[in-house]
Amino acid sequence: xxxxxxxxxxxxxxxxxxxxxxxxxxxxxxxxxxxxxxxxxxxxxxxxxxxxxxxxxxxxxxxxxxxxxxxxxxxxxxxxxxxxxxxxxxxxxxxxxxxxxxxxxxxxxxxxxxxxxxxxxxxxxxxxxxxxxxxxxxxxxxxxxxxxxxxxxxxxxxxxxxxxxxxxxxxxxxxxxxxxxxxxxxxxxxxxxxxxxxxxxxxxxxxxxxxxxxxxxxxxxxxxxxxxxxxxxxxxxxxxxxxxxxxxxxxxxxxxxxxxxxxxxxxxxxxxxxxxxxxxxxxxxxxxxxxxxxxxxxxxxxxxxxxxxxxxxxxxxxxxxxxxxxxxxxxxxxxxxxxxxxxxxxxxxxxxxxxxxxxxxxxxxxxxxxxxxxxxxxxxxxxxxxxxxxxxxxxxxxxxxxxxxxxxxxxxxxxxxxxxxxxxxxxxxxxxxxx
Amino acid sequence: xxxxxxxxxxxxxxxxxxxxxxxxxxxxxxxxxxxxxxxxxxxxxxxxxxxxxxxxxxxxxxxxxxxxxxxxxxxxxxxxxxxxxxxxxxxxxxxxxxxxxxxxxxxxxxxxxxxxxxxxxxxxxxxxxxxxxxxxxxxxxxxxxxxxxxxxxxxxxxxxxxxxxxxxxxxxxxxxxxxxxxxxxxxxxxxxxxxxxxxxxxxxxxxxxxxxxxxxxxxxxxxxxxxxxxxxxxxxxxxxxxxxxxxxxxxxxxxxxxxxxxxxxxxxxxxxxxxxxxxxxxxxxxxxxxxxxxxxxxxxxxxxxxxxxxxxxxxxxxxxxxxxxxxxxxxxxxxxxxxxxxxxxxxxxxxxxxxxxxxxxxxxxxxxxxxxxxxxxxxxxxxxxxxxxxxxxxxxxxxxxxxxxxxxxxxxxxxxxxxxxxxxxxxxxxxxxxxxxxxxxxx
Numbered sequence: 001x002x003x004x005x006x007x008x009x010x011x012x013x014x015x016x017x018x019x020x021x022x023x024x025x026x027x028x029x030x031x032x033x034x035x036x037x038x039x040x041x042x043x044x045x046x047x048x049x050x051x052x053x054x055x056x057x058x059x060x061x062x063x064x065x066x067x068x069x070x071x072x073x074x075x076x077x078x079x080x081x082x083x084x085x086x087x088x089x090x091x092x093x094x095x096x097x098x099x100x101x102x103x104x105x106x107x108x109x110x111x112x113x114x115x116x117x118x119x120x121x122x123x124x125x126x127x128x129x130x131x132x133x134x135x136x137x138x139x140x141x142x143x144x145x146x147x148x149x150x151x152x153x154x155x156x157x158x159x160x161x162x163x164x165x166x167x168x169x170x171x172x173x174x175x176x177x178x179x180x181x182x183x184x185x186x187x188x189x190x191x192x193x194x195x196x197x198x199x200x201x202x203x204x205x206x207x208x209x210x211x212x213x214x215x216x217x218x219x220x221x222x223x224x225x226x227x228x229x230x231x232x233x234x235x236x237x238x239x240x241x242x243x244x245x246x247x248x249x250x251x252x253x254x255x256x257x258x259x260x261x262x263x264x265x266x267x268x269x270x271x272x273x274x275x276x277x278x279x280x281x282x283x284x285x286x287x288x289x290x291x292x293x294x295x296x297x298x299x300x301x302x303x304x305x306x307x308x309x310x311x312x313x314x315x316x317x318x319x320x321x322x323x324x325x326x327x328x329x330x331x332x333x334x335x336x337x338x339x340x341x342x343x344x345x346x347x348x349x350x351x352x353x354x355x356x357x358x359x360x361x362x363x364x365x366x367x368x369x370x371x372x373x374x375x376x377x378x379x380x381x382x383x384x385x386x387x388x389x390x391x392x393x394x395x396x397x398x399x400x401x402x403x404x405x406x407x408x409x410x411x412x413x414x415x416x417x418x419x420x421x422x423x424x425x426x427x428x429x430x431x432x433x434x435x
Numbered sequence: 436x437x438x439x440x441x442x443x444x445x446x447x448x449x450x451x452x453x454x455x456x457x458x459x460x461x462x463x464x465x466x467x468x469x470x471x472x473x474x475x476x477x478x479x480x481x482x483x484x485x486x487x488x489x490x491x492x493x494x495x496x497x498x499x500x501x502x503x504x505x506x507x508x509x510x511x512x513x514x515x516x517x518x519x520x521x522x523x524x525x526x527x528x529x530x531x532x533x534x535x536x537x538x539x540x541x542x543x544x545x546x547x548x549x550x551x552x553x554x555x556x557x558x559x560x561x562x563x564x565x566x567x568x569x570x571x572x573x574x575x576x577x578x579x580x581x582x583x584x585x586x587x588x589x590x591x592x593x594x595x596x597x598x599x600x601x602x603x604x605x606x607x608x609x610x611x612x613x614x615x616x617x618x619x620x621x622x623x624x625x626x627x628x629x630x631x632x633x634x635x636x637x638x639x640x641x642x643x644x645x646x647x648x649x650x651x652x653x654x655x656x657x658x659x660x661x662x663x664x665x666x667x668x669x670x671x672x673x674x675x676x677x678x679x680x681x682x683x684x685x686x687x688x689x690x691x692x693x694x695x696x697x698x699x700x701x702x703x704x705x706x707x708x709x710x711x712x713x714x715x716x717x718x719x720x721x722x723x724x725x726x727x728x729x730x731x732x733x734x735x736x737x738x739x740x741x742x743x744x745x746x747x748x749x750x751x752x753x754x755x756x757x758x759x760x761x762x763x764x765x766x767x768x769x770x771x772x773x774x775x776x777x778x779x780x781x782x783x784x785x786x787x788x789x790x791x792x793x794x795x796x797x798x799x800x801x802x803x804x805x806x807x808x809x810x811x812x813x814x815x816x817x818x819x820x821x822x823x824x825x826x827x828x829x830x831x832x833x834x835x836x837x838x839x840x841x842x843x844x845x846x847x848x849x850x851x852x853x854x855x856x857x858x859x860x861x862x863x864x865x866x867x868x869x870x871x872x873x874x875x876x877x878x
Binding site: 045046048064089104 | 438440442462463464465466467468469470471472473474475476491494495496497498499500501502503518519520521522523524525526528529536539540543544558559560563564589590591592593594595807808809812816827828830831832834835836837875876
């Protein structure tokens with residue numbers, strides 16, 4: 001039955017909390033250990049959630065708030081936490097995310113950091129770089145936490161020192177495979193790249209045989225420092241959760257790319273996440289301009305093959321309907337792509353899964369596309385779920401899904417077409433061998 | 436041991452008579468990257484399997500999102516427990532109070548689902564912003580005529596273990612509130628089995644064969660009405676004692692129901708669990724049936740287990756699980772298939788548990804409380820473990836070092852309890868120890 005009733009409660013949430021987004025960004029900095037300033041559970045839940053998706057170690061420290069810290073302030077636990085992280089991990093960077101608890105009691109994290117630095121100034125302790133992001137979970141979602149942390153990191157580190165001909169890419173919440181693709185693409189264009197956050201290795205590492213306390217990889221802080229000197233910024237996204245959930249400065253928050261443009265005069269090329277031919281063309285055009293080179297043949301051919309497959313398979317997808325969800329920048333790019341291939345998407349910004357399930361009754365989607373949490377809707381409706389994005393907790397290889405550029409679009413397109421063919425084949429009494 | 440933080444040195448010991456007693460039962464050290472969660476988590480995992488109650492989390496979204504459908508606790512009926520409901524507090528709620536939102540949320544969800552009861556979990560900031568959750572629960576209970584139970588679980592108010600206590604208190608508010616027309620004399624409550632992968636159902640079958648009536652299962656495949664009637668059972672049989680001893684104690688004090696501690700892992704402990712119940716009821720027929728059951732299962736299992744033992748002898752295992760009592764069963768179960776436990780640790784063990792482990796294990800076995808990735812990765816290297824038995828967060832530690840891994844936690848899909856479970860356990864240990872993939876990780 002179709003229900004137009006609205007609910008006060010959130011029922012099977014699509015979004016996650018802001019400190020998770022922050023942790024992802026911190027995992028994309030070389031030599032960084034994230035510290036969540038709050039209760040022990042925040043760190044542990046987020047670790048568990050990320051481990052189940054990335055199948056990699058995810059060490060996140062907690063300041064482990066107690067009753068005492070909640071009443072009298074968390075500075076003691078904060079300092080102990082920092083000291084123990086340094087003893088165990090010897091990190092170059094400690095990335096600190098606040099929580100609903102530490103924000104509500106008004107913790108002065110910059111003050112704690114100052115205090116720690118002052119007390120260790122003269123004792124020879126190797127003091128790491130501190131990055132502090134404000135990520136209370138009552139403000140937006142993990143996507144907000146992600147963007148806020150990218151901005152906080154860039155603001156903390158970027159300088160104006162020497163000119164560099166590198167290009168900054170701020171890809172947002174993409175997959176490790178996407179990050180590797182962007183590196184390859186830039187190299188093929190002959191462009192130098194500073195990409196942040198780069199968790200392509202820290203969260204998708206090779207077999208190491210030793211437990212790397214801090215996994216290799218990540219954007220080096222020396223590179224983030226140079227972002228203010230780069231020639232241009234490419235920033236994927238169209239919404240960026242620009243502080244819409246914040247009461248203070250609602251809608252006025254800058255993105256990291258915008259900040260680099262206004263503060264360091266680095267031209268910002270903001271564009272939707274490149275999913276689909278049109279969106280990827282826009283990226284390629286930008287890279288052409290920035291490099292002065294034509295699209296490398298490898299990538300031109302990838303586009304050509306993608307067009308060819310669009311043609312070959314257009315009938316399987318045309319007129320189909322898809323229920324989609326995900327982080328705003330990702331889901332909106334996905335919706336645009338689905339329209340590009342003749343699929344009608346239904347994406348309800350901010351909706352929870354139960355609302356989507358109810359909306360699906362009238363919409364009658366042919367398939368569901370998004371992270372693995374929508375599985376129960378697909379299962380109930382007996383339609384395929386095409387798993388992409390974050391998190392994917394019930395399949396392997398989430399990190400290896402390439403979902404941007406011509407190459408990534410090709411992968412997504414093949415997934416969609418094959419899911420629809422499989423559905424048709426499985427649900428036909430004939431048992432077709434050719435479809 | 437340099438890789439152990441100074442403040443944690445006393446939480447690590449070795450098996451052997453002269454080794455020091457482990458310091459445990461304390462808050463995790465800030466910055467240590469403990470594998471533990473929080474008070475909220477402790478309460479949530481215990482209450483989660485009550486399948487015909489609503490579980491509503493009052494707070495910002497994270498706590499609800501990360502615990503949605505988190506445990507493989509199966510239900511034979513309703514599945515309300517698999518839904519994640521949250522008031523999803525926003526900044527304005529934090530400033531002006533979340534009470535109106537909570538009230539509306541409970542009412543609308545009761546109207547939607549007609550549950551038997553509702554558990555309202557408070558998270559970190561709820562106490563801080565001063566919402567009077569108990570008052571709202573009382574109001575709604577009066578309006579809707581079902582128990583609305585506040586679960587005061589701010590994460591910072593202790594450790595996961597304190598959350599178990601909060602859950603026991605919540606359950607205890609239900610116990611004794613209703614009596615069923617008839618509860619057989621020889622009836623037990625099963626405490627501390629959460630019906631992961633349907634394990635509870637295996638146990639029910641055993642007790643049924645023995646002629647024991649199972650009254651309430653707390654909380655696996657749990658029902659509100661059964662819990663309300665739990666005071667009419669003759670005995671509480673407690674597994675996962677870390678989480679459920681407190682409830683058993685309260686029921687002893689209030690209703691004079693005795694309890695016994697059991698474990699369903701491994702054939703030794705499983706068999707004891709059946710014998711002890713028969714002994715309690717002083718019922719020869721029940722004991723005879725228990726013996727027959729155990730004999731049959733032994734005859735079926737031993738040839739298979741011997742086959743595994745021949746192939747697994749000499750392998751070394753590291754155990755790091757939530758409760759220490761489970762760890763003890765695992766040590767015994769592993770021994771049965773020839774596997775030696777070289778590291779035994781838990782998140783929430785007690786002094787008595789650890790002392791028992793010290794006696795049970797071979798000298799030199801590392802025993803650890805509230806460990807972390809840095810320590811665990813060092814320990815398994817030092818002890819040259821082949822297999823790691825733990826939960827989701829331990830899996831990548833094992834795999835990155837090239838160790839086999841067996842999930843003995845919430846997410847398991849194969850039952851590991853009971854006789855059936857022992858075979859599954861042996862199969863899983865064998866599969867991970869013998870996989871040909873390890874040839875690529877050596878050298």
